[in-house]
Amino acid sequence: MSESMAAARRALGDGAPMVELRGISRRFEKKLDFAGRLAKRLGAGVREETVHAVDNVDLTIRKGEVVGLVGESGCGKSTLGRMVAGILPPSDGSILRDGTELLDRDSAAARELKLRTQMIFQDPYASLNPRMRVVDIVGEAPLVHGITSRSGFDAYVDEQMRRAGLDPAFKRRYPHQFSGGQRQRIGIARALAVKPDFIVCDEAVAALDVSIQAQILNLFIRLRSELDLTYLFISHDLGVVEHISDRVVIMYLGRVVEEASSETVFASPNHPYTQSLLASVPRIESRKRAFSVVKGEIPSPLNPPPGCHFHPRCPHAMERCKVEKPELKTVAPGQRSACHLNDMA
Amino acid sequence: MTVASTPASPAAAPTLEVRNLRTHFFTRAGVVKAVDDVSFSIGRGKVLGLVGESGSGKTVTGFSVLGLVDPPGRIVGGEILFQGRDLTKMSEAEMRDLRGNRVAMIFQDPMMTLNPVLRVDTQMIETVLAHKKVSREEARQRARDTLGMVGIPSPDERLKSYPHQFSGGMRQRVAIAIALLHEPDLIVADEPTTALDVTIQGQILAEVQKLATTTGTSLIWITHDLSVVAGLADEVAVMYAGRIVEKGAVSDVLDAPLHPYTFGLIGSVPSRNKRGEPLRQIPGMTPSLLNLPPGCAFRTRCPRAAEVCMAEPEIRELAPGREARCFRPMNEAAEQAA
Numbered sequence: 001m002s003e004s005m006a007a008a009r010r011a012l013g014d015g016a017p018m019v020e021l022r023g024i025s026r027r028f029e030k031k032l033d034f035a036g037r038l039a040k041r042l043g044a045g046v047r048e049e050t051v052h053a054v055d056n057v058d059l060t061i062r063k064g065e066v067v068g069l070v071g072e073s074g075c076g077k078s079t080l081g082r083m084v085a086g087i088l089p090p091s092d093g094s095i096l097r098d099g100t101e102l103l104d105r106d107s108a109a110a111r112e113l114k115l116r117t118q119m120i121f122q123d124p125y126a127s128l129n130p131r132m133r134v135v136d137i138v139g140e141a142p143l144v145h146g147i148t149s150r151s152g153f154d155a156y157v158d159e160q161m162r163r164a165g166l167d168p169a170f171k172r173r174y175p176h177q178f179s180g181g182q183r184q185r186i187g188i189a190r191a192l193a194v195k196p197d198f199i200v201c202d203e204a205v206a207a208l209d210v211s212i213q214a215q216i217l218n219l220f221i222r223l224r225s226e227l228d229l230t231y232l233f234i235s236h237d238l239g240v241v242e243h244i245s246d247r248v249v250i251m252y253l254g255r256v257v258e259e260a261s262s263e264t265v266f267a268s269p270n271h272p273y274t275q276s277l278l279a280s281v282p283r284i285e286s287r288k289r290a291f292s293v294v295k296g297e298i299p300s301p302l303n304p305p306p307g308c309h310f311h312p313r314c315p316h317a318m319e320r321c322k323v324e325k326p327e328l329k330t331v332a333p334g335q336r337s338a339c340h341l342n343d344m345a
Numbered sequence: 346m347t348v349a350s351t352p353a354s355p356a357a358a359p360t361l362e363v364r365n366l367r368t369h370f371f372t373r374a375g376v377v378k379a380v381d382d383v384s385f386s387i388g389r390g391k392v393l394g395l396v397g398e399s400g401s402g403k404t405v406t407g408f409s410v411l412g413l414v415d416p417p418g419r420i421v422g423g424e425i426l427f428q429g430r431d432l433t434k435m436s437e438a439e440m441r442d443l444r445g446n447r448v449a450m451i452f453q454d455p456m457m458t459l460n461p462v463l464r465v466d467t468q469m470i471e472t473v474l475a476h477k478k479v480s481r482e483e484a485r486q487r488a489r490d491t492l493g494m495v496g497i498p499s500p501d502e503r504l505k506s507y508p509h510q511f512s513g514g515m516r517q518r519v520a521i522a523i524a525l526l527h528e529p530d531l532i533v534a535d536e537p538t539t540a541l542d543v544t545i546q547g548q549i550l551a552e553v554q555k556l557a558t559t560t561g562t563s564l565i566w567i568t569h570d571l572s573v574v575a576g577l578a579d580e581v582a583v584m585y586a587g588r589i590v591e592k593g594a595v596s597d598v599l600d601a602p603l604h605p606y607t608f609g610l611i612g613s614v615p616s617r618n619k620r621g622e623p624l625r626q627i628p629g630m631t632p633s634l635l636n637l638p639p640g641c642a643f644r645t646r647c648p649r650a651a652e653v654c655m656a657e658p659e660i661r662e663l664a665p666g667r668e669a670r671c672f673r674p675m676n677e678a679a680e681q682a683a
C-alpha cells in the first residue's frame with residue numbers, strides 16, 4: 001500500500017480491526033496488611049479491597065492506526081496495555097485479534113497471534129536481561145520461532161540492529177554498556193525481530209531526555225511506515241501522544257471517558273476531564289501565563305467516587321453525576337464521550 | 346503571609362548573583378567538572394528557569410548555592426552573592442542559619458525535606474521555632490497559614506497526619522509549604538513537579554506563580570521541561586555539559602534561540618504544530634563529563650560546527666540581555682541566509 005493511501009485510510013478510520021476489546025475489565029485484590037488481617041480475625045468487618053484497574057472498556061484499534069492512550073497515574077493504562085498485548089488475562093470481557101479470540105491460550109493460532117503483538121516498556125534496562133549480550137537479546141526469539149536460521153542468524157541480527165539505529169559492531173556488548181536511549185533501541189530491535197504487526201508502547205519514551213526522546217519518536221514514526229505497523233501508544237505526556245497518534249483515548253480511574261481523532265481531542269475536547277487535562281498541560285508555545293487549575297486530588301482507585309468518577313473535580317457536576325454512571329456515547333462523528341452534559345443539549 | 350508591600354527600587358541589587366561558579370567532583374576516574382564557569386543573577390520576585398538534560402549540572406548548581414555540595418565535590422571557584430554577601434565564604438554555621446530561613450530548597454523527592462516518622466505539624470512547628478522566637482501556638486498558626494497558601498484543604502486536620510498519609514502531590518505541597526515558612530528571599534526548586542501528574546503539576550505551578558508575584562521571593566526553577574519554563578519563568582538559562590550555553594528572557598530564547606543546542610532542544614519538543622512529522626532531532630548523545638571533546642563541548646553534535654569551534658567558546662553578549670556560548674550562533678545563520 002502506498003504511504004498516502006495508507007494515510008488516507010487511517011484518516012477515514014476504515015482499516016480492518018486489528019484488536020477489538022469488548023467489555024474488558026480487570027480487577028486486582030488488594031491483600032490486607034497485618035493490621036487488617038488481625039482486625040478481620042477479631043471480627044471487624046474488614047474485607048480485602050478490590051481495585052477496578054480497568055472497568056468495562058470497549059475499544060477497537062484498526063490496522064495501520066496509531067492509538068494514543070492517556071491518563072494520569074493509576075488510571076489503568078498499563079493494565080489495559082498488558083491485556084491488549086495478551087500478557088495479562090482480563091477478569092471479564094473478550095479480546096479479538098484479527099477476529100480471533102486472543103484468550104484461547106491453547107490454540108497454536110493464538111500463540112502465533114501473540115508473537116505478532118510486542119510490547120515496549122518505559123524502562124528498557126529492567127526489561128533487558130543484564131547477563132545477555134545484545135546479539136542474543138535481539139536474536140534469541142526469532143531463532144526459537146524459526147524466523148531466522150542458524151546460518152542466517154548474524155545477518156538477521158545485524159539488520160534488526162541497524163534498523164533500530166544501533167551499530168551492529170556493538171552486538172557483543174551487554175545492556176549496561178549502552179546509554180538509556182540506546183537501550184530503548186535494543187528493546188525496539190528485540191520487539192521487531194519477531195516480525196510483529198502490532199506494538200504496544202508503554203511509556204516507551206518517558207524516561208528519556210528530550211533530545212533522545214525525539215530520536216526515538218522519530219524512529220517509531222519511521223518504522224511505522226516502513227513496516228506498516230499498528231501502535232497502541234501509552235503515555236502520560238499529552239505532547240508526545242498528540243504528536244504521534246491518529247486517535248486518542250482518554251482514561252480516568254479505569255474507564256474510558258473520551259475517544260476521538262487527535263485533531264478533535266486537542267481542538268474540541270468534549271469531556272470536562274479532557275478539557276481540564278488539556279488546560280493543565282504546559283505548552284512551549286505559551287508564555288508567562290496563569291496556569292489553569294483543576295481542583296482536587298486524583299481519588300484512590302480503591303474507592304472511586306460513585307456515578308461519574310470525575311464528579312468531585314468537575315466544574316459542571318450535577319446531582320445526577322453523583323449517582324449515575326455516564327455511558328460512552330457518540331457525540332460527533334468519530335468522537336465518543338462519557339458525560340451527562342451531552343444529554344442536555 | 347504578610348505581603349511585603351515595599352516595591353523593589355529599579356536600581357536594587359539582584360537577590361542572587363552567581364559569578365563564574367565552578368563546582369568539581371574529584372573522583373577516582375578523574376575530575377568531573379559538573380559546574381564550570383556558571384554565571385547568572387536573579388532579581389527580586391523573578392523566576393529563573395534552569396534547564397538542561399540529565400547530567401548537565403542543574404542540581405549541582407542548585408546545591409552549590411545552598412552550600413549542600415558534599416565531598417568528593419567542592420566549589421573550586423567563583424562567587425555566590427546573596428544580597429551582596431558571598432556564600433562561598435560563609436562558615437557552615439552561618440549557612441545553616443541561612444538555609445530554611447532566607448534561602449530554601451525544594452527537592453524532586455519531597456521526602457528529602459520531610460521526616461517520615463514525625464507528624465507534619467510537629468515538623469512545621471519545629472522549623473518555625475528553629476529560626477524564630479515565637480510561641481508554639483503562633484508557630485502552629487504560621488504552619489496552618491502556609492499550608493493554606495499551597496492549597497491544602499482543611500489544613501487543621503491535615504496538620505496531624507504523617508507524610509505517608511499524603512499523596513505524592515500533597516507531600517510535595519507540604520515540602521513547598523515548609524520552604525515558605527520563613528518567607529525566604531530565594532527558593533531553589535529542583536524538578537519539584539516532574540514526578541507528579543499533570544493536573545497536580547498545574548495546581549502547584551499556579552500556586553508558585555502566585556507566590557513569586559505576591560511575596561517577592563526569587564525562584565530558581567530547575568527542570569528539563571522547556572514547556573514548564575515557558576509558562577513559569579521570566580528568564581531562562583540553558584545548561585549543557587556543566588556550562589550555561591545560553592541565557593536571556595524566556596520569550597527571546599524560546600522564540601529565537603541563539604545557541605544551536607537550544608535550537609535543537611526546542612525542535613525536539615513534540616507539539617501540536619508538528620503532528621506525525623519527524624521532530625528536528627539533535628544527533629548523538631551527551632558526552633561524558635570526563636571525556637568532553639576539546640573546543641566547544643557541543644561540537645560533535647552541532648550542525649553548525651566549523652573549524653573555529655575547535656577553540657573553546659566563551660559566553661558573550663550577542664544582543665541586549667542575551668548571551669550565548671557559541672562562535673556561530675543561529676542569528677548569524679539567519680543573516681547569512683538572508
Ligand SMILES: Nc1ncnc2c1ncn2[C@@H]1O[C@H](COP(=O)(O)OP(=O)(O)OP(=O)(O)O)[C@@H](O)[C@H]1O
Pocket residue numbers: 028029030051052053071072073074075076077078079080236301302
Ligand atoms: N498487579 C497488581 N496488583 C494490584 N494492583 C494493581 C496491579 N497492577 C495494577 N494495579 C492497580 O491498578 C490500578 C491501575 O494501574 P496501572 O498500572 O494500569 O495504571 P497506569 O495508568 O499505567 O499508571 P501509571 O501512569 O502510574 O503507569 C492502580 O491502582 C494500580 O495500583
Ligand SMILES: Nc1ncnc2c1ncn2[C@@H]1O[C@H](COP(=O)(O)OP(=O)(O)OP(=O)(O)O)[C@@H](O)[C@H]1O
Pocket residue numbers: 370372377379397398399400401402403404405406416417418569634
Ligand atoms: N557525588 C558525585 N560524584 C561524582 N560526580 C557527580 C556527583 N554528583 C553529581 N556528579 C556529576 O555531576 C554532573 C552533573 O550532575 P547533576 O546532578 O547536577 O545533573 P542534573 O543536570 O541535575 O541532571 P538530572 O536532570 O539527571 O537531575 C553529572 O555528570 C554527575 O554525574
Ligand code: SF4
Pocket residue numbers: 271272273308309310311312314315316317318321326338339340341
Ligand atoms: S458526567 Fe457530570 S461530573 Fe462527569 S464529567 Fe460530565 S458533567 Fe462532569
Ligand code: SF4
Pocket residue numbers: 604605606641642643644645647648649650651653654658670671672673674
Ligand atoms: S561553538 Fe561551534 S560547535 Fe559550538 S555550538 Fe557554536 S557552532 Fe556549534
Ligand SMILES: [Mg+2]
Pocket residue numbers: 077078079202
Ligand atoms: Mg503505567
Ligand SMILES: [Mg+2]
Pocket residue numbers: 403404405535
Ligand atoms: Mg538533577
